[in-house]
Amino acid sequence: MRHCGGAACGTMWAVTTSAAGVAGHIAAIDQGTTSSRCIVFDASGRPVAMAQREHRQIFPAPGWVEHDAAEIWRGVQHVVGEALGLAGLAPEHLAAVGITNQRETVVAWDRRTGQPLHNAIVWQDTRTDAACRALAADSPLGADRFRAKTGLPLATYFSGSKMAWLLANVDGLRAGAEAGDVIFGTMDSWLVWNLTGGPDGGVHVTDVTNASRTQLVDLATLAWDSELLEAFGVPERALPRIVSNSEIYGTARGVLAGVRVAGSLGDQQAALFGQACYVPGQAKSTYGTGTFLLMNTGETPVPSRHGLLTTVGYQVGDTPAVYALEGSVAVTGALIQWLRDSLGLIRDVSEVEALAASVPDNGGAYIVPAFSGLFAPHWRPDARGVITGLTAYVTKAHLVRAALEATAWQTREVVDAMRADAGLELTALKVDGGMTANALLLQLLADRLPAPVVRPAVSETTALGAAYAAGLAVGFWPGLEALAAQWAADAEFEPALDDGTREREHGMWLKAVERTLGWAE
Numbered sequence: 001m002r003h004c005g006g007a008a009c010g011t012m013w014a015v016t017t018s019a020a021g022v023a024g025h026i027a028a029i030d031q032g033t034t035s036s037r038c039i040v041f042d043a044s045g046r047p048v049a050m051a052q053r054e055h056r057q058i059f060p061a062p063g064w065v066e067h068d069a070a071e072i073w074r075g076v077q078h079v080v081g082e083a084l085g086l087a088g089l090a091p092e093h094l095a096a097v098g099i100t101n102q103r104e105t106v107v108a109w110d111r112r113t114g115q116p117l118h119n120a121i122v123w124q125d126t127r128t129d130a131a132c133r134a135l136a137a138d139s140p141l142g143a144d145r146f147r148a149k150t151g152l153p154l155a156t157y158f159s160g161s162k163m164a165w166l167l168a169n170v171d172g173l174r175a176g177a178e179a180g181d182v183i184f185g186t187m188d189s190w191l192v193w194n195l196t197g198g199p200d201g202g203v204h205v206t207d208v209t210n211a212s213r214t215q216l217v218d219l220a221t222l223a224w225d226s227e228l229l230e231a232f233g234v235p236e237r238a239l240p241r242i243v244s245n246s247e248i249y250g251t252a253r254g255v256l257a258g259v260r261v262a263g264s265l266g267d268q269q270a271a272l273f274g275q276a277c278y279v280p281g282q283a284k285s286t287y288g289t290g291t292f293l294l295m296n297t298g299e300t301p302v303p304s305r306h307g308l309l310t311t312v313g314y315q316v317g318d319t320p321a322v323y324a325l326e327g328s329v330a331v332t333g334a335l336i337q338w339l340r341d342s343l344g345l346i347r348d349v350s351e352v353e354a355l356a357a358s359v360p361d362n363g364g365a366y367i368v369p370a371f372s373g374l375f376a377p378h379w380r381p382d383a384r385g386v387i388t389g390l391t392a393y394v395t396k397a398h399l400v401r402a403a404l405e406a407t408a409w410q411t412r413e414v415v416d417a418m419r420a421d422a423g424l425e426l427t428a429l430k431v432d433g434g435m436t437a438n439a440l441l442l443q444l445l446a447d448r449l450p451a452p453v454v455r456p457a458v459s460e461t462t463a464l465g466a467a468y469a470a471g472l473a474v475g476f477w478p479g480l481e482a483l484a485a486q487w488a489a490d491a492e493f494e495p496a497l498d499d500g501t502r503e504r505e506h507g508m509w510l511k512a513v514e515r516t517l518g519w520a521e
């Protein structure tokens, strides 16, 4: 493996590969909350080259989070070029490209110029809290007003209220949307449209997993729903056509000229697909900025009574959609970044493991990172973060360990909800994402679930899922069985903590969670 670590290089790597004379590879673009990556995979699902570039996080007001969609598109083109260069491949060596993306984040742009008309409003952004509360207050069901239809509670997290905010607050946006000049999309739409030509004939589509997170789609029909469009005031004309996760959407121009754009899934669903969770009951948990645990529930949506989301898992071409239950946790890796960037407790996230391992426990400290309220299973926008249990004994090592434990406890809360909703007894949890490089975290997790935690050999399962979806659409891989056969474990972590300690600490965690509630006015 060749590493390129210089500042001018950004993050990238490649394994030595002979450029295939045929289209023997698939590229995946993973447009995440903090960065965009391009990874090139070979026919065995092995990553052969990766390039990554971060983009700016824009915080215009407390609780507001924005991205510059034009910056992201430039970054994506850059990493695609870099990854191909590192792999020694040209676009004609790619059988297809798949896309996966941070979900819910909304872009509005002018289809004539290709220019975004406002910064993208990011999934973590809470500016629509009052609007969501008003919609909830208008119904005896409160925040569950649209849950039966959409699988989602009313919350700032989802795209519909973000579109409504843009329509109400950006000059000319509503008139443009009604006239068909202004169009909306989540990041998948924005990238597919740009990849396939932008103002010059770009295809305006969104895949069914991303669409299911707008709160504008009926889970039963998988189509835009007129009641929901009216409630949020979004004109259907401005919305993309909903497509499956695995079909040919169009042909790329520019940096991927001639390559078929053939796969697209929201990143958490892509990880489910890349982790080969194709059988009902199989689950994965992805640890990045936030944490998202999804369990395949088969071809029928399963309603949640314990604070989980019902969502689309994936749909391959014209086969029936497969649904999932999801526990979304807003802040996990972002807490580690906060310890680094805002508190200066560490200089690099890679220091976390050794520092946390230098103490045997949390010293009594608990951190609940409710920075944007609490997501699953609480759905409490009025929660704010706490650090509790402080005494003069607590050191920065204890705090860093408590931060890792917070990730484990938040996962436990979601797993408990899944146990209650689906009668699931977790036999093992497949994990992935940037935080899973941290073996101590995975041990803390196994101890607190308690259940075995399995890390796959290919850690980039999100990108792999997008590559799989694209590859299936063009016949590069024959079917799901072949993909499942490619999955291999890298490491397994077995629970080792005694029951008494675990349950005592669980009680302390729940007490700390109580302390966060009702803080924000």
Ligand SMILES: Nc1ncnc2c1ncn2[C@@H]1O[C@H](COP(=O)(O)OP(=O)(O)O)[C@@H](O)[C@H]1O
Binding pocket: 032, 033, 034, 035, 287, 288, 289, 290, 332, 333, 334, 335, 336, 337, 349, 350, 351, 352, 353, 433, 434, 435, 436, 437, 438
């Ligand atoms: N060794 C580590 N220990 C703990 N957290 C880590 C470690 N390495 C990365 N992270 C966290 O993982 C996140 C990055 O993971 P990634 O999967 O790239 O996220 P995303 O897709 O959300 O951008 C960051 O929030 C970072 O703080």
Ligand SMILES: O=P(O)(O)OC[C@H](O)CO
Binding pocket: 031, 032, 033, 034, 101, 102, 103, 104, 123, 266, 267, 268, 288, 289, 290
């Ligand atoms: O980009 P990530 O990995 O932080 O994932 C974000 C989720 O898709 C938000 O729902």
